[in-house]
Amino acid sequence: xxxxxxxxxxxxxxxxxxxxxxxxxxxxxxxxxxxxxxxxxxxxxxxxxxxxxxxxxxxxxxxxxxxxxxxxxxxxxxxxxxxxxxxxxxxxxxxxxxxxxxxxxxxxxxxxxxxxxxxxxxxxxxxxxxxxxxxxxxxxxxxxxxxxxxxxxxxxxxxxxxxxxxxxxxxxxxxxxxxxxxxxxxxxxxxxxxxxxxxxxxxxxxxxxxxxxxxxxxxxxxxxxxxxxxxxxxxxxxxxxxxxxxxxxxxxxxxxxxxxxxxxxxxxxxxxxxxxxxxxx
Numbered sequence: 001x002x003x004x005x006x007x008x009x010x011x012x013x014x015x016x017x018x019x020x021x022x023x024x025x026x027x028x029x030x031x032x033x034x035x036x037x038x039x040x041x042x043x044x045x046x047x048x049x050x051x052x053x054x055x056x057x058x059x060x061x062x063x064x065x066x067x068x069x070x071x072x073x074x075x076x077x078x079x080x081x082x083x084x085x086x087x088x089x090x091x092x093x094x095x096x097x098x099x100x101x102x103x104x105x106x107x108x109x110x111x112x113x114x115x116x117x118x119x120x121x122x123x124x125x126x127x128x129x130x131x132x133x134x135x136x137x138x139x140x141x142x143x144x145x146x147x148x149x150x151x152x153x154x155x156x157x158x159x160x161x162x163x164x165x166x167x168x169x170x171x172x173x174x175x176x177x178x179x180x181x182x183x184x185x186x187x188x189x190x191x192x193x194x195x196x197x198x199x200x201x202x203x204x205x206x207x208x209x210x211x212x213x214x215x216x217x218x219x220x221x222x223x224x225x226x227x228x229x230x231x232x233x234x235x236x237x238x239x240x241x242x243x244x245x246x247x248x249x250x251x252x253x254x255x256x257x258x259x260x261x262x263x264x265x266x267x268x269x270x271x272x273x274x275x276x277x278x279x280x281x
Contacts, residue, residue: 003279004175005031005047006167009038009160010183011142011249012069015257016241017181018055019264021047027272029279031179033108035123035170037159040181041111041139045126048109049102056261058095060254069250080145080250087137103128111139112159112166116148119208121162123169142249143202143209161212165223167236179279180227182240189224190217237278242267 007017017040024030025047036044043055062068067085074080091097102109113122113135126132131151138149138156148155163169167178193213202210230236245260268275 001176002032002174004170004178005034005044006165006170006178006180007034007036007040007044008165008180008182009036009040009140009158011039011140012059012247012251012257013183013249013260014039014043015056015059015247015260016183016264018043018046018059019261019266020181020239020268022052022056023265023268023272024275025050025052027276029276031107031279033110033170033175035110035112035166035175036139037112037164037166038140038142039183041136041159045097045102045109045136048105048107049098050105051098051101054095054097056258058090059257062090062094063252063254063257069252074145078147080142081140083137083147087133091133099128099130102126110170111135112163112169113138113149113154113156114159114162114209114212116155116157116206116209119162119206119210119212121159121166121169122154122156123166143213157209161209161216164216164220165227167223167227167230171235177235177278177281178230178237179275180236180238182238185241185244188240190220192217237275239267239271239275 021044034044034047046054066072067082069081073082077083109126111124111126113124115122124135126135134149134151138151139159141149142158143161148157165180167180170178202213227236227238231238241263245263247256247260251257
């Protein structure tokens with residue numbers, strides 16, 4: 001029986017996940033495999049590359065850069081997170097991503113994207129090829145503020161559109177027991193999308209994506225119900241923020257990002273023995 005880890009997205013709410021993963025790395029707690037969605041993908045990859053502190057470091061340093069989550073970047077490049085800066089300059093030069101360690105670590109790492117033609121989830125195993133960065137970018141490319149990412153014959157967007165918490169798919173490939181990291185506090189339930197004008201725009205371009213977005217809250221809440229059942233059966237352990245810290249999807253205040261990161265650390269430290277028993281059993 002393999003033990004996995006499922007990392008929800010949530011854009012800058014993913015700083016909570018970064019705090020969780022840094023504590024797990026410091027404590028030497030590993031999984032057989034990890035699957036990340038959106039921020040869970042672009043932040044979670046550092047768990048496989050063993051880069052403690054990298055996520056909080058570059059996010060707090062560059063969160064006020066106009067190329068990093070700024071409307072000026074959206075107007076100039078079509079991406080609120082400028083592609084060249086975020087997926088080339090930053091990981092190659094400014095705060096290098098350790099591809100060698102990523103490739104050599106035996107843990108499997110998957111990302112979830114959404115195929116814009118079908119509206120369905122696409123799951124990709126990252127093995128350390130340079131193209132994997134494109135898959136991570138696609139997983140984190142939020143609709144309306146990001147361009148579609150083309151990889152081969154596929155056109156892809158944010159994996160959260162189609163499968164926000166891919167625990168069922170991960171279980172289907174053999175990861176029976178999973179530590180699931182969510183970015184919303186207990187009791188949260190997703191509501192229907194309110195962006196009707198934007199949805200109408202999406203319907204014209206990508207009707208399958210628009211439908212997936214319209215019904216996303218149903219699938220999300222069904223997965224929460226499934227997680228509750230899995231927890232009772234001892235097949236899942238869910239970590240979620242113990243309190244609400246208001247952080248926007250495109251948060252540009254470093255102190256807020258650090259506060260959410262520190263909450264992730266604190267929550268993990270308080271449940272450390274429970275997590276260790278679950279991962280080791």
